[in-house]
Amino acid sequence: PRTIYLSEYRVPAFLVDHVDLRFELFENGARVHSTLTVRRNPEYPGVAEHLELDGDSLKLESVSLDGIELGADRYQDQGDKLVVQAVPDKFGLNVVTWIEPQNNTRLEGLYKSSGMFCTQCEAEGFRCITFFPDRPDVMARFRTRVEADREKYPVLLSNGNDVDRGELADGRHFVTWEDPFPKPCYLFALVAGDLVLKQDTFTTCSGRDIDLRIYVEARNAAKCDHAMDSLKRSMRWDEEVYGREYDLDIFMIVAVDDFNMGAMENKGLNIFNSSCVLASPETAADTAFQRIEAIVAHEYFHNWSGNRVTCRDWFQLSLKEGFTVFRDAGFSADMGSPTVKRIEDATLMRTAQFAEDAGPMSHPVRPSSYMEISNFYTLTIYEKGAEVVRMIHTLLGPELFRKGSDLYFERHDGQAVTTDDFVKAMEDASGRDLGQFRLWYEQAGTPLLTVRDDFDSEAGIYRLTIEQAIPDSPGQTSKNPQHIPFALGLLGADGTDLPLRLFADENDAPSERVLELTAARHEFEFHGLSERPVPSLVRGFSAPVRVDYPWTREQLIFLMNHDGDGFNRWDAGQRLAVDVIQALIRGDEEGVDERLVEAYRSLLSDPSLDQALVAKMLQLPSEAYLVELADSADAQAIHGARTRVLDCLAQALRGELLECYRRNGDDGSYQLTPEAIAARSLRNTALSWLLHIGDREACGLAQTQFQDAGNMTDRMGALRALVNSCFVTEREAALNDFYQCWQDDPQVVEQWFSVQAASLQAGTLNHIRELLAHPAFDWKNPNKVRSVIGVFAGQNLAQFHQADGSGYIFLAEQVCRLDDSNPQIAARLVSPLTRWRKFAEPYGGKMKQALASVRDKEGLSKDVFEIVHKSLK
Numbered sequence: 075p076r077t078i079y080l081s082e083y084r085v086p087a088f089l090v091d092h093v094d095l096r097f098e099l100f101e102n103g104a105r106v107h108s109t110l111t112v113r114r115n116p117e118y119p120g121v122a123e124h125l126e127l128d129g130d131s132l133k134l135e136s137v138s139l140d141g142i143e144l145g146a147d148r149y150q151d152q153g154d155k156l157v158v159q160a161v162p163d164k165f166g167l168n169v170v171t172w173i174e175p176q177n178n179t180r181l182e183g184l185y186k187s188s189g190m191f192c193t194q195c196e197a198e199g200f201r202c203i204t205f206f207p208d209r210p211d212v213m214a215r216f217r218t219r220v221e222a223d224r225e226k227y228p229v230l231l232s233n234g235n236d237v238d239r240g241e242l243a244d245g246r247h248f249v250t251w252e253d254p255f256p257k258p259c260y261l262f263a264l265v266a267g268d269l270v271l272k273q274d275t276f277t278t279c280s281g282r283d284i285d286l287r288i289y290v291e292a293r294n295a296a297k298c299d300h301a302m303d304s305l306k307r308s309m310r311w312d313e314e315v316y317g318r319e320y321d322l323d324i325f326m327i328v329a330v331d332d333f334n335m336g337a338m339e340n341k342g343l344n345i346f347n348s349s350c351v352l353a354s355p356e357t358a359a360d361t362a363f364q365r366i367e368a369i370v371a372h373e374y375f376h377n378w379s380g381n382r383v384t385c386r387d388w389f390q391l392s393l394k395e396g397f398t399v400f401r402d403a404g405f406s407a408d409m410g411s412p413t414v415k416r417i418e419d420a421t422l423m424r425t426a427q428f429a430e431d432a433g434p435m436s437h438p439v440r441p442s443s444y445m446e447i448s449n450f451y452t453l454t455i456y457e458k459g460a461e462v463v464r465m466i467h468t469l470l471g472p473e474l475f476r477k478g479s480d481l482y483f484e485r486h487d488g489q490a491v492t493t494d495d496f497v498k499a500m501e502d503a504s505g506r507d508l509g510q511f512r513l514w515y516e517q518a519g520t521p522l523l524t525v526r527d528d529f530d531s532e533a534g535i536y537r538l539t540i541e542q543a544i545p546d547s548p549g550q551t552s553k554n555p556q557h558i559p560f561a562l563g564l565l566g567a568d569g570t571d572l573p574l575r576l577f578a579d580e581n582d583a584p585s586e587r588v589l590e591l592t593a594a595r596h597e598f599e600f601h602g603l604s605e606r607p608v609p610s611l612v613r614g615f616s617a618p619v620r621v622d623y624p625w626t627r628e629q630l631i632f633l634m635n636h637d638g639d640g641f642n643r644w645d646a647g648q649r650l651a652v653d654v655i656q657a658l659i660r661g662d663e664e665g666v667d668e669r670l671v672e673a674y675r676s677l678l679s680d681p682s683l684d685q686a687l688v689a690k691m692l693q694l695p696s697e698a699y700l701v702e703l704a705d706s707a708d709a710q711a712i713h714g715a716r717t718r719v720l721d722c723l724a725q726a727l728r729g730e731l732l733e734c735y736r737r738n739g740d741d742g743s744y745q746l747t748p749e750a751i752a753a754r755s756l757r758n759t760a761l762s763w764l765l766h767i768g769d770r771e772a773c774g775l776a777q778t779q780f781q782d783a784g785n786m787t788d789r790m791g792a793l794r795a796l797v798n799s800c801f802v803t804e805r806e807a808a809l810n811d812f813y814q815c816w817q818d819d820p821q822v823v824e825q826w827f828s829v830q831a832a833s834l835q836a837g838t839l840n841h842i843r844e845l846l847a848h849p850a851f852d853w854k855n856p857n858k859v860r861s862v863i864g865v866f867a868g869q870n871l872a873q874f875h876q877a878d879g880s881g882y883i884f885l886a887e888q889v890c891r892l893d894d895s896n897p898q899i900a901a902r903l904v905s906p907l908t909r910w911r912k913f914a915e916p917y918g919g920k921m922k923q924a925l926a927s928v929r930d931k932e933g934l935s936k937d938v939f940e941i942v943h944k945s946l947k
């Protein structure tokens with residue numbers, strides 16, 4: 075496969091002003107009639123004689139230019155390209171193609187999911203529908219006529235407004251849609267199916283009534299309320315916080331079962347993975363409710379950050395994704411607990427994005443090359459991209475940031491632009507120089523900040539030195555220092571924040587500062603201090619960096635109790651737990667430090683603390699995070715040490731846990747407030763810890779909770795605790811019961827698969843093989859594949875990393891199998907193996923072998939090829 079470089083970017087030779095599409099949908103295929111209004115791009119350097127259109131898996135039926143059918147000598151069908159020779163400056167081009175959606179297992183382009191037709195075009199799926207300049211900087215107005223059997227497909231949808239509909243012969247009908255906004259073809263969408271409609275209205279800030287529609291299969295009709303509420307809240311929030319009003323008269327969401335990712339922001343017609351839109355308290359857990367709210371918002375926000383202003387080329391993907399993730403994070407923070415949201419985002423960054431950034435697929439937020447763009451929908455593009463925007467927000471402050479975003483939307487409305495255009499708008503609106511800051515887009519790798527301090531008690535001066543270093547990454551060495559906002563607080567002995575005086579005579583000094591690091595080494599002095607302070611570093615995770623500072627355990631406990639920054643209180647607890655677990659792994663300590671137990675005891679027994687924060691603080695650092703922190707990870711040792719800490723905490727705090735369980739009992743109502751979510755989280759954490767140590771009484775509590783739960787969070791909490799306990803009969807009974815009860819609901823069955831795939835019981839791999847043979851498992855459905863294979867390989871450290879390599883061989887087999895039908899899913903699934911360098915022997919070597927077996931498969935897709943080859947290099 076060929077590598078594509080950013081440096082090769084050229085403006086398109088031809089522009090398309092208008093696209094007229096007609097889809098004839100049948101059971102054995104679909105005929106696509108496309109008429110393009112084409113003209114030469116005046117900005118194209120040189121003269122292009124031929125028009126080149128992209129295509130993939132198309133059967134070409136005819137080509138006409140200005141109404142005259144062309145003979146085969148006038149064009150070449152090269153499979154991935156249609157070249158039309160010697161075209162005039164302006165012309166109409168009509169192309170008819172035949173495609174087979176019913177056989178499309180890649181789920182890119184037009185395909186079928188549970189009997190309905192649907193599309194996924196981003197990034198390069200439109201070329202699987204018809205020949206077209208499939209690149210985001212070609213923006214056209216689309217008119218789409220969909221024709222299908224009326225009985226089978228009563229609902230026919232596309233982007234924009236429906237402008238015409240009618241009956242056709244043979245029981246067929248059509249609907250015509252027109253989208254007034256020019257858009258790149260990756261935002262095109264079509265749906266045809268037998269769907270029910272949930273409707274609502276939203277009145278915009280300027281008083282326009284928008285028709286909100288969620289289309290789902292009839293059996294899901296009762297599961298749309300949460301998505302609809304989330305949509306209305308997002309629309310209001312975007313008006314209030316960003317001044318962005320919705321622009322069409324209709325906004326549609328369609329739920330489909332077979333979808334490669336979460337959802338897609340097609341103009342006016344968002345298509346969602348069912349699991350990211352459908353929810354009821356009985357069938358979806360709190361995490362699902364929160365995820366749905368965030369994804370509905372994310373896709374909606376794309377209407378401005380992505381659709382009205384789009385990407386010039388796919389190297390600029392983070393322009394829309396990073397910014398939109400930043401926007402949805404702000405929304406979620408405002409809808410719930412900002413501290414908890416920050417903890418969740420930082421956890422994802424530190425656990426998974428840092429790992430990606432230190433691994434073989436490490437790439438900058440704006441990459442400079444790729445083989446398969448689908449592989450670049452990564453944590454770096456999305457989450458690190460959002461952190462980069464967040465740092466701009468921190469450096470500019472909220473008012474100037476808003477000025478910058480207003481300028482960006484105004485200046486680039488209707489255009490396809492670059493991350494640099496975004497930064498430029500921020501600079502122009504604020505007057506700040508973000509020249510060095512741009513390195514965040516260009517350099518890969520996670521900066522490491524080494525922080526050291528000393529206190530001059532005589533002079534009352536506290537000195538902080540901060541050094542930054544950015545590790546080498548594939549294709550990038552000796553990097554330059556980046557511009558890092560470093561939020562700092564200093565705590566006095568009584569636990570309060572001290573004033574941060576940068577000069578001896580500074581009056582009214584603030585108690586928190588954002589220091590701006592720009593050099594490889596900085597030294598800061600804080601004056602007028604009567605005692606050595608305890609530093610609170612990178613408050614709120616003000617930059618996506620690692621911090622090395624020699625905290626003592628006493629200092630960490632002090633910060634856990636007193637830090638004025640909720641995020642850093644949590645962080646101190648994590649660091650303390652990590653320190654204790656690592657000491658056990660190294661064998662430096664025999665038992666679990668009593669101070670950790672006491673710290674957890676205070677968390678559990680003080681109801682005056684913010685319970686949402688406590689619920690997060692009680693979660694021990696994950697195994698994945700411990701792997702990420704290790705130089706050479708011994709998977710079983712990590713699992714063993716973490717388990718020992720859990721055992722010890724649960725044994726020592728049995729009374730407190732039971733009390734916490736009772737105090738946080740279910741009051742029968744299901745609310746999604748931070749308090750209610752925290753209460754459910756606390757009672758289920760208490761339950762799982764108690765079952766972890768085989769507590770009989772807790773087993774009874776879990777069984778009762780499992781039976782009586784009024785919501786899925788509690789039912790699943792009880793099931794998970796039982797599945798990971800030693801109570802064999804009880805756990806088998808609960809699993810069977812659960813399946814009997816929910817077998818007709820695919821999304822609940824997925825949760826049932828996942829809880830088993832994540833099981834800590836020995837022999838889980840054999841059980842996984844049984845699950846793959848279960849009648850409810852479906853190789854063609856990405857959610858099922860993820861819920862079994864993805865969860866096992868990605869979240870079950872101890873069972874996946876078997877010393878004999880059986881987990882790796884298993885994964886390699888499944889990746890090869892999936893690569894033939896759905897390369898995108900195969901490429902995602904292989905990723906745990908790409909971390910082989912991180913693992914100690916015998917793990918690392920055996921992971922590498924498994925990866926090599928994937929590399930040697932015949933007819934490997936471009937998707938998997940790129941990942942496997944880069945990881946073995």
Ligand code: B3K
Nearest residue numbers: 196197337338339448451
């Ligand atoms: N933009 C889509 C992702 C498309 C992925 C294509 N492989 C969803 C989102 O980020 O909103």
Ligand code: ZN
Nearest residue numbers: 372376395398
């Ligand atoms: Zn997105």
